[in-house]
C-alpha cells in the first residue's frame with residue numbers, strides 16, 4: 051500500500067516523512083525523522099516512555115495517529131538541549147540521580163517540561179500528578195520528583211544558562 | 212497490515228464513510244483505537260477521522276451545556292463553567308491520556324473504562340447522533356445500551372448544570388492513585404427539596420458491560436433524607452441490575468461486595484480515604 055506524506059515541526063525544524071496507513075507518531079519520529087529519544091515500551095499508552103509534546107501538550111506518541119500531527123509542532127527530549135548546554139531539567143535529573151537505566155527518562159523529562167512550562171512553581175503533589183502516567187522501574191520515583199522540584203526552584207534564571 | 216485513513220472535513224461525511232465500510236472505525240483521540248491498531252487488530256481496516264472544528268467545541272447557554280464529542284478531558288479541565296465535571300475528568304488516565312481522550316470516545320470505551328460516561332448518565336445527558344443525512348437527539352442511556360450494534364456517530368452531548376454545586380457527586384474507586392483504572396465508579400445527581408431527595412439519578416461505571424443507571428437505588432432514595440436511616444433501603448438494593456466483569460483490576464464478586472460501601476460514602480458525603 052502506498053505511503054502517506056506527513057509534514058510537521060519537529061523540535062523547531064520543519065520535517066516531512068512518509069508513513070504507512072495507521073502508523074503511530076512514535077514510529078514516524080523514530081524511523082521517519084530518526085530521532086530515537088522517545089522510546090517504545092508498551093505501545094498501549096500505559097508506560098509513558100514515548101511521551102512527547104504536541105503544541106505544548108503532553109501526548110503519548112505510541113497511541114497518536116501520525117497523520118494527526120500534520121501542521122503541528124512536536125517536541126521530544128532530543129530538542130531540550132541548547133547546543134552543548136543541557137536543559138535545567140536534564141541537569142537536575144543528573145544532579146539528583148533521577149536516571150538509573152534511563153529508559154523512562156525521555157518520557158519523564160517531557161512530562162515534567164509540560165508541567166513546568168505551564169506551572170513554573172509546582173507543589174510536590176502537582177509533580178506527582180504530572181508524571182502519574184510515566185512508569186519508572188528503577189528509581190522509586192522520589193529522585194525524579196526531587197529533580198523536577200529542584201529544576202522548578204532553580205527558576206527561570208537557570209533556563210538556558 | 213497497512214490501514215486506510217480517511218480524513219473527513221464534516222461529521223456527515225464521516226458518518227457516511229462509516230456506514231458503507233464494515234471494517235471502518237471512527238478515531239477520535241485514538242487512545243483505544245490506536246492500541247488496537249498497534250496490536251494488529253484485523254477488525255480495523257479503515258480509520259475514519261473528522262477535522263470539523265465544531266466537533267470539539269464546548270458551548271454553554273444558561274443552565275444548558277453542549278459538549279462536542281471530540282472535546283478532550285484536558286479541554287473539560289480548562290473550561291471554568293464545567294467545574295462540576297473537573298473531578299471526573301481529572302481521574303481519567305494521566306495528563307498525556309487526558310490531552311487526547313475525548314468525551315465521545317469515553318461513551319464507547321469498554322468496561323472498566325467509561326468513568327466520564329457514568330457521570331454524564333447521572334446528569335441525564337442526551338446525545339446528538341450524526342447520520343449520513345442529518346442528526347437526531349437521543350437519551351445517552353439508549354445510546355449506551357445499543358452501542359455495540361448501532362455504529363452511530365455521536366456529534367455532541369448535552370446536559371443541564373447540576374441543581375446546586377453540591378448536588379452532583381462522583382467517586383472513582385481504584386487501587387493506584389492518581390491514575391488507576393476503575394474498580395468501579397459512582398456518579399449521582401441528588402437534588403434536594405425540603406431536605407429530601409427528589410428525582411435522584413445514580414449511575415455506575417464498571418458494574419456492567421456499559422455504564423448503567425442504578426434505578427432501584429434512585430427509587431429507594433425518592434423522598435428520603437440523605438442520612439444513615441434515610442439511605443438504608445437504597446443501600447440494600449445497591450447491586451440490583453448490575454453485571455460486573457472479572458478482570459485484572461477486580462473480580463465481579465469484589466465489585467459487587469464493595470459497591471454499597473462506596474455508595475454509602477458518596478450518599479453521606481463522607482470524605483474519600
Ligand SMILES: Cc1cc2nc3c(=O)[nH]c(=O)nc-3n(C[C@H](O)[C@H](O)[C@H](O)COP(=O)(O)OP(=O)(O)OC[C@H]3O[C@@H](n4cnc5c(N)ncnc54)[C@H](O)[C@@H]3O)c2cc1C
Pocket residue numbers: 094095096236237238239240241242243244245280281302303304305308311312313314315316317318319320323324325326327363364365366390391392393
Ligand atoms: C493509559 C490509559 C489510561 C486510561 N484511563 C482511563 C480511565 O481512567 N477512565 C476511563 O474512562 N478511560 C480510560 N482510558 C480509556 C480511554 O482513554 C478513554 O475512555 C477515552 O475517553 C477514549 O476516548 P478516545 O477519544 O481516545 O477514543 P478512541 O480511541 O478514538 O475511540 C474509542 C472508541 O469509541 C469510538 N468513538 C470515538 N468517538 C466516537 C464518537 N464521537 N461517536 C461514536 N463512536 C466514537 C471509536 O470508534 C472507538 O470504538 C485510558 C486509556 C489509556 C490508554
Ligand code: FES
Pocket residue numbers: 089090091092093094095096097098099100101110111112113
Ligand atoms: S510506549 Fe507509549 S505509553 Fe508505553
Ligand code: FES
Pocket residue numbers: 148149150151152153154155185186187188189
Ligand atoms: S531509570 Fe530505569 S525505568 Fe526509570
